[in-house]
Amino acid sequence: MIMKVLLAMVVPVAGILIGLLYKGIDRILAARMQGRVGPPLVQPLRDVRKLLVKENIVPDDAVGWLFSSMPFVALVSVMAILLYLPLGITPVLEGYGDLILVLYLLIIPSLALVLGGFASSSPYASVGGQREMVKMMSYEFPLAIAVISVAWLLYSSGAENVFSLSVISGTHVWGLAGIPGLAGLAVIFLCMLFVIPGELGRIPFDVSEADSEIAGGIFAEYSGRNLALFYLADAVKAVAIASLAVALFLPYTVSGIFGLGGAAAPAADFLFHLLKVFFVLFVSSTVVRVVTGRLAISRVVSVYWKYPVILSFLGLLLIMGGTLI
Amino acid sequence: MEDAKKLKRLVKSVWVFNWFNSCGFTEILPVVGSRWDMERFGMIPVASPRHADCLIIAGYQTEKSIRRAQRIYRQMPKPAVVIGLGSCSMSGGMYWDSYNTIKRLSDYIPVDLYIPGCPPRPEAILKGIMSIFREVEDHA
Amino acid sequence: MVTMLSLPFVAVVILVCMSLAAMLFKRNMIKIVMAVHVMGSAVNLFLISLGYREGGVAPIFTNSPGGVMVLPAPQALTLTSIVINIAVVALMLSFAVSLYRRYGTMDTRKMRLKG
Amino acid sequence: MISTGMGSWSPLVFLICVAFISVVVQIIRSLGEGGFRKEEDKAEAFFSGGRLLIKNRVMDVYWGFFDAMGRYYGWMKRMHNGIVNDYVYWFVLLVTVVIGVVILL
């Protein structure tokens, strides 16, 4: 029990550091892909330290208490998600929350972003807020299908307590439903990867913080300390959504192969988990960020509701077919 | 925390807000580009003065646009740095004799650094910014 | 072959179809209210004809002439249903009249609550 | 603490963890600069240097969604036209569907 409480203290803070680390790596790799040198690895940490020093301006017409509390809520809720996610080891709050809870907790940071944007009474921010809400509506559909179909795969292959994350990250999902199941799951994994840039607001879907169009969008009025909290929330959210994808689709552990016992096994699993998270983030957000340009908001809705939805429904049908045979 | 220590932190990651009229932007682009890459010093262009630490005012300013530039400067969270880019900001440049050009930028906004040139080459811009960094380093 | 016994049920079906047709196609509000009233009486007819017994006598027990009695329960139901039907139609007519006084039209297509 | 057959959820543990995390976040927040020195129109909303004339009116919200779902909302507008006859029409349709389903299946 003490171990669990200790972990509950360490994991969120570690989440922040890992998030900043990934942000740094992401910026370096993106720069290298564009032939640039790219910032030093600790640049995100420097950005946060600089933002903390700056003045924290609250606009006159803004609803003060809401404007300043939303960054706080965003960061707290994102760090809370990490407690429920299996970071290689079994989740810290193992029996106290499940997959649907994580899915809903992922809504809160974007909701805090939107409310913060609307509360800042600037036209840029309210346009950014509406766009973020429309984006949330569009990427939640394929995300829900992906999550439910993995749970259905486990349910139909006879596992109990299907929605609890330790069971999901414990079983090897790929071989469960034969060839059609495998194909369906691959399609759904693709859709999940396609959702991640939308969830994080990376380039093809950064319609809500579009610098060129709406001058910083939701963050137009945020500065100093509040902006630092949003910056950290975005960093931690990348880790959270990527480790959810890893938990669902890549639940393999390393400690078995190397035969490590005792304290080394969880450490090795944790590191391997970080590697997998890096791989997912690199493929889904860094490469896509460098390659594509920004989409118009109505295109975002049709892009998310046309192709990934049909694909993941197809995947779900394949899985259902697979389990029947 | 006095200004010097704040500036030391600020220098490590300068977020730049460009207020450009004419040739200024064409010169900022290569600085952001892959050859001169200002991001290796932690500098990224941002869209809103609320995020900005460094306001680069490029090109000549008219009676109307200087009022907006002043309001943007006031809306930037302090401590902040202002850089006048090109000879137009120093002395009105080649538009010096027109009726509405602002002759000296520092009459309206406290300018920390002027970078001469019409337009200044990217190396000149980077050299200017480096001089600010060095000055902050020695000062602290 | 429509026997004498099932004649009322055929009448009920015709009445219900007529009132539904009126409700679907008539634009005037008063006509719709009349259609509702017609449907109400159709249902009452249906209830009454349920309780009918061949050669039955009115179900009054005090010094009744004896013999087969018509079932009393449906008649009780019909009584309440008639009363309710009147209340409903009266309320609808009052709404229609006040609506006409304010909107100036009886046409259901010119209503303002839509979308 | 409730547990459905498939998963479980305990609000109290969630609240305890959120309380603890908000202490940590408050520490991070206290590292930063709280207020700002009031200047002439420093706290004015940023509008590319100009002055906001029409105060913030949230107009035509979710334009992107309606634009992308144009056809669907066309049907919906026709379906919800507020005419009583159509309400009865939909009810008659529902009755026939329900009778059909109950009798045939």
Added chain:
Amino acid sequence: MMEHAPALVIAFPLFAAFASHLIGRLGSRIRDIWVFASLLLTWLFAVFLNLEVMQRGTYAYTLGADISSLASPAGFPVRIVLVIDGMSALIAFMAVSVTLASFIYSRRFMERVSGGGESADRYCSLVLLFLAGMLGMGLTGDFFTLFVFLEMTSISSASLVAFFRKGSSFEAAFKYMIISAINALFLLFGIGMIYSQYGLLNMAAIANEMVLNFSFLDKVALSLIVSAILLKLGSVPVHMWKVDVYQKVPSSVAVMCITSSLVGIYVLSRILFSVFFSMSALTGWMIVCLGSLSIIVGVSMALPQKDLKRMIAYASIAEIGYVMLGIGTGLAGMSSTFGTVALSGGVFHIINDALDLGLMFLIAGAVFYATGKTGISKLGGIAHRSASLSVLFIIGMLAVSGIPPFNGFVSKLIMYESVFCLNPVLSVIGILGSILMLSVFVKVFASVFLGSPYKGKFREIPLSMTAVMWIFALLIILLGLFPGLALDGLVSPAVEALLGHGIYMGVII
């Protein structure tokens, strides 16, 4: 006196309704006290009903002849049986408490909006009639009494809809009255058909007879009754009347209209679980399909709305869709474990839905009270004027769309994880529905509450209205943090009551 509680629960509001006109002559203060005292007494009766049910389980209360064999001159028993079990006691308790809260809310609300005096008497008696009708529908074990109380609710709520005497309120009342008339007549048609088969009107007795022979006519009767109740509920194909009604009804009555649709859902589940339980697989699937359709159409139509109450009305149709999803899966999977879990999710969602959307309508009423407008484009920046309203709205918004710490999440979690076993697509529709619901309320919150300060006249919201809203909010938070309280205390007896149709029949015969 207390063993007559079931009859008194219905009779007392009826008596109070007609007495309130007389007492209104003496003075409005006295009439308020009288109505409040009678509502409180009815509330005590309802609480006593719940305690009695917890003690004795399902029991019947007969008006008229006690034993069925006691022959009246005509050779058959003349009696009406009120059956009280876990579910009906819960619904009765909910109806009375919501009416009590909405009455306290409406004292100051109606004063500003429609002026006191004679119309306030009418308001009080109509509200009490509405309550008596809902309680009657909740507690009867007899088809025809169900029809009579259904009519009573529709007539009293229609005249409440037309309370503001404006053009559009009459239009909404007219549409509502036509729909209720058709609904009642089709219900009576179905009851007549069943009566022709079995000569019985009592639900449990019919269920007992029906187990043996289930003929073609019963199927037609079932479909007529179910579609009539669906019309009363406002599930998708026939939901448009509900939107007009909720837009034009005074907000304090809108809260009661939500509870009357939930009583409608109780009646639907009573009929499908306890009477026509042999057809449960088919009807279960039908309710599930209509429920998911309601979620999709309800939420997607709520997005482009321009009027505050009309938007919340569409949201309430989506919430009814969620409850139908839970109840339908309970029906379809009657024998399996996930069916019971889904049913308990559905019943718990009834309580949550009544609280969440009730709070939303009260806030809409408070905004209308303060500014006199309900159009979204005309309002803005109210958060500057009253912070408590915006905090309440945030709580309500998060609760309705099911964000974790609040009660909406608990019932949706239970439902998704059990509806999932019936068909995974239903859970997907549920999750999508809750995210769209969240965006509906964010749009309302942004355009009504945030933005630059509201310029127009902003009347201060009186303490009684804020107190009621805060009670709703505290209940939402309490149910969110301690769901076990409601789940074991109120929901599980109701679920057993619904599933145990054997006990239900046993009480009568």
